[in-house]
Amino acid sequence: MASKNRLDKIVSLSKARGFIFQSSEIYGGLSAVYDYGPLGVELKRKLNQAWWSAMTQKHENIVGLDAAILMHPTVWKASGHVDSFSDPMIDDKQSKMRYRADLLIEEHIAKLHQNGNDERAKQVQTLLDTSGTRKSVNEDLYDIIMEEQIKGPDSGAFDWTEVRQFNLMFKTQFGATASGEDSEVYIRPETAQGIFVNFVNALNTTRQQVPFGIAQIGKAFRNEVVARQFVFRMREFEQMEMQYFVKPGTDSEEYQRWKENRFNWHKNIGIRPSKLRFHDHPEDKLAHYAKEAVDVQYEFPIGWQEVEGIHNRTDFDLGAHQKFSGKKMEYFDPRTQERYIPYVVETSVGLDRTLLMVLCDAFREEEVPGDKEGSVETRTVLKMHPGLAPITAGIFPLIKKPELQDVARKIYEELAEDYKVLYDEKGSIGKRYRRLDEAGTPFCITVDFDGLEDQTVTIRDRDSMKQERIGFDNVGEVIRSRMKNWTPDDSEPDSR
C-alpha cells in the first residue's frame, strides 16, 4: 500500500514538473501511450546517449544502425512473430478469468495421460496439432474444448466465451490506395529484426569480423492485452538493442560476458546496486527464439520487474531469414576457413523502463528543518546521476539587484555552452532551490554580494543541500569533477 503511493507520487511529479504526460490528454487520453514533456525529453535523450556511447563508442567492434519501423511482411513470418505473437484466448464467464486456449488443452492432455488414458490423449494432441486445418484456429480450439468438456481451472465451471485471437502486432496499410491482404504491413514489435536483415550489409561495409555487434535505438509497438503501470508497459515504446554475432560454441561464454557488462551499465548510470538483480528465465518459459535468457530487474514500487533482457538467440533469426529470403546469412572466417551462421547474443533494454527506473531510484521525500523553530517539512528531491539530470545547473542572483543579475547572466551564458542550465531570479532563494530539487538538478549557483567582493559564488549541492564558495572561473570545472565523482546514496531508506 505504501509502495503504491510511492508510484502515484512519481506519476504526479512527472506530470507536475513536465517529465511525462498522458498522450492526447485533452481528448481523454489514449490508453498506455505517453508523451515526454520538457524535462522528460532531456532525461530520455541523456539516457539514450549514455547507452549509445557505452555500446558503440566504447566497443570498437560494435557498429550502429537505424532501420525503418516498416519492414517487409515476410520478416515477421520468418521471425516467428506472426505465429507466436498472437495468442488464442478464452474467458471463463463464471470466474472471469482468461486463459490461453491452447494451454488449456495441453493441460487437459496431460491430465488424460495421468489418468492412464493415453489413447484419448493422443487423439486430442493430434486435434490440437492440426488446429486451423478444419475451420479457423480459433474455431478448432473452441471445438476441442467443447468436445472434451474442459472445465475452467479456477471455477470448475463449463461456461466459456468464444476463442478470440489477440494479435500483439499493429497492422497498417501500405500504399495510399492500399487494398487487399498483400498491402498489409506490420509496424515492428521489436527492433531486433531490423538488425538481422541488415547483418550482411553491416558485415560487408564495416570490415568487422565475428565477433561483432550491431546496436540500434528505436521505437517498437505492441498491442498489449493489458498495458498499464504508467510507462512501464506501453503500446509504443523505445528499445535499445544490441545483437552480438558470435561463433557457435562461444555463445554461452559471450552471453555470460554481456550479462555482466550490461548489469554494470545500470550501476554506472547511478542506480543503487541493492535495487538491481538478475532473474534467470527457467528453461520451460523461454521465448521461441532463445536458448538462454536472463532479465536485469529493478525493484520498482510495483515490485521487481524486468528492465533489460539478455538472450542467447542462437542462429534462430539468421537461420530463419536465410530460409525465408533464400539469401546466405553466413559468415566466412578467413583465418580458420570456416563457414557458419553466427549465433547471436542479444541485449535489449527498454528506454522508457530505464527512465522510469531512474525516476523511481532518484525519488526521495526527506524531512528537513522547516522555517519555524523546531518545525519539520518535506523536501521532494530527485537524486539522479548528475550526468542524466534534465537541467544540470540553476544560476540565481540571490535577490533581484542589477549587480547580481549581471554576474549571474554571465555565468549562465558560459555554462550554457556545455550544459542545459536555467536562469531564475523570481521568488525566494529557497523556493528556487526546492523547485530544482524536484527537477533533479544537481547544482545551483548563487551570486551574492559577498561574492562580488572576491569574485566568488556559492554552489549548492542537491543531495546534501550543502553550499561551498568557489571562484567565478572555477564553476565549470567544479561541476565537471562533481559530476564524474558522484555516487548514489544507498544508505537511506526509501521514503514512502
Next chain:
RNA sequence: GCGGGUGUAACUCAACUGGUAGAGUGUCAGCCUUCCAAGCUGAAUGUUGCGGGUUCGAGUCCCGUCGCCCGCUCCA
C-alpha cells in the same frame, strides 16, 4: 477484451436525502526580501471526462462511451 472500483481548477480534495461549483497548494503580476517551498496585495483557470435520458431543476439519479486503478494473459 472480461469483472470490480473510479473520474469536480494544473495538483490534493470539498459541495446535505437533487436546489447558485468552493478551499488549500501551485502558477502569474506587484511590493518586500542578503541562502532553503517566508510575508503582504492582487490575478487567471471549470460546459463537474464525454454523450444522451429522468426532472421545474443533475456534480449528485439512470443508460452509453472514454480514461485511470486492481485482477486474469503476455512482455522491453
